[in-house]
Amino acid sequence: MSEINLDDLVKPGASEVHRDVFLCQDVFAQEMKTVFRNTWVYVGHDSQAPNKGDFTTTAIGTQPVIMVRHTDNTIQVLLNRCPHKGVQLVNDPSGSTGRFFRCPYHAWSFKTDGSPLGIPFKKGYEDTGFDTSCAKKGMCKVANVKNYRGFIFARLSEEGESFEDFFSGSLSSIDNMIDRSPEGRLEIVGPPLRYLHHCNWKMLVDNQTDTCHPMIAHESSAGTVTKIWNAVANEDTPKPMVVELVLPFMSSYETFEKMGIRTWDHGHGHTGVSWSIHSEYSDVEGYFSAMIEAYGKERAEEIIAETRHNTCYFPNMMVKGAIQTLRLFKPIAADKTIVESWIFKLVGAPDTFLKRTAMYNRIINAPTSIVGHDDLEMYERAQEGLKTDANPWVNMQRHYREDELGGERVHPGTSEVQMRNHYVSWAKYMGQINEKGAGS
Numbered sequence: 001m002s003e004i005n006l007d008d009l010v011k012p013g014a015s016e017v018h019r020d021v022f023l024c025q026d027v028f029a030q031e032m033k034t035v036f037r038n039t040w041v042y043v044g045h046d047s048q049a050p051n052k053g054d055f056t057t058t059a060i061g062t063q064p065v066i067m068v069r070h071t072d073n074t075i076q077v078l079l080n081r082c083p084h085k086g087v088q089l090v091n092d093p094s095g096s097t098g099r100f101f102r103c104p105y106h107a108w109s110f111k112t113d114g115s116p117l118g119i120p121f122k123k124g125y126e127d128t129g130f131d132t133s134c135a136k137k138g139m140c141k142v143a144n145v146k147n148y149r150g151f152i153f154a155r156l157s158e159e160g161e162s163f164e165d166f167f168s169g170s171l172s173s174i175d176n177m178i179d180r181s182p183e184g185r186l187e188i189v190g191p192p193l194r195y196l197h198h199c200n201w202k203m204l205v206d207n208q209t210d211t212c213h214p215m216i217a218h219e220s221s222a223g224t225v226t227k228i229w230n231a232v233a234n235e236d237t238p239k240p241m242v243v244e245l246v247l248p249f250m251s252s253y254e255t256f257e258k259m260g261i262r263t264w265d266h267g268h269g270h271t272g273v274s275w276s277i278h279s280e281y282s283d284v285e286g287y288f289s290a291m292i293e294a295y296g297k298e299r300a301e302e303i304i305a306e307t308r309h310n311t312c313y314f315p316n317m318m319v320k321g322a323i324q325t326l327r328l329f330k331p332i333a334a335d336k337t338i339v340e341s342w343i344f345k346l347v348g349a350p351d352t353f354l355k356r357t358a359m360y361n362r363i364i365n366a367p368t369s370i371v372g373h374d375d376l377e378m379y380e381r382a383q384e385g386l387k388t389d390a391n392p393w394v395n396m397q398r399h400y401r402e403d404e405l406g407g408e409r410v411h412p413g414t415s416e417v418q419m420r421n422h423y424v425s426w427a428k429y430m431g432q433i434n435e436k437g438a439g440s
Helices: 025-033 163-179 201-208 222-232 241-250 253-259 287-295 297-305 351-365 372-385 417-430
Strands: 016-018 041-045 054-060 063-069 075-079 094-096 100-102 109-111 116-118 144-148 151-155 186-188 193-197 261-263 269-271 311-313 317-320 325-333 336-346 393-395 409-411
Touching (some): 025 325, 041 054, 041 063, 041 186, 144 163, 151 163, 163 317, 193 351, 193 372, 201 325, 201 336, 201 372, 241 351, 261 417, 325 351
Antiparallel strands (some): 016 393, 041 151, 054 094, 100 109, 261 269, 261 409, 269 311, 325 336
């Protein structure tokens, strides 16, 4: 891999970033060894493994992992590799393994915490030095795992920021999504909507807080819905759920400007400080009374009034608390990204919420969506357009100010500050390849 000079890739304050950040496979390889190794990455939700032995498979960067509920009821995260010949132990996206994993190649078996259970015909390893080998230790286990109110995060590196320091105040977005349940619990519902994008993963992250594109890029989809609705509706016409979900995408620049953007350290931030495209959804009968019973009137009003738009958690996760969705932008190569869009049920809330969440996910995030494909076309056109030699820089100077980051801050709603926040943190972690534990 050629040497990477970060000063050549990210200008001060990340006002501009070089096209190689998106195009270069060497840059991508270093991201996997640094950014995705040294940060706390979302792995899954504990409702995906409700019983002992239940598991789900995913990846941290390009490292395949298994999230499994162990016999002591804890959630374990294991590297999906047999220590014998390297065979991937689990090939299914989810399931139940009972009390142990068994390799399909030579039948080596391991407990659900990764520790060795059995090796067939073991006497062949006597006096070979096997007892001091890596294989004898069992499956490799991710030591740094945090279960935060059901959300499972893991850090591959042995050293680094604590979970609390890394996320700090940004966890308030996850808290709000959970607290919207009268019982304070969420459950994953079904598998995700999953499909391949032929673009760099960071383009999708950037788009989550780009508030200057909806009224342009989505004019063909949301704009068409708006025109039809305006033509047929009057003040007495009940607004269908699909219309209620799509119309806000055509909000004006001024509306998005007033929304505001909040940033935190370590690359986290969200749109929709004072208002969002989710703020004016219709009330659901019986919900507010259930929330009052659970939290009291003042706290219930506070929870429901917080309708943040997109919260980006560095490096590759976004949540929408008000609509109970979570999206993962999973890197495959410099120009390939798998996008997973998950939905949650608010435990104890009326079923209308889950219906609305599922409809939103289908309309906006599905491979067959009428809105998401607008974005997909822009990503892929950008991936191709950046190959031109005329201008090697991607501009992110909207509302740029020196010393705009640090701690928790609020900015104008059409600012590109959260994109800059992302790349300032990206450059920081990219530079940690030589630190202890970072590139091992």
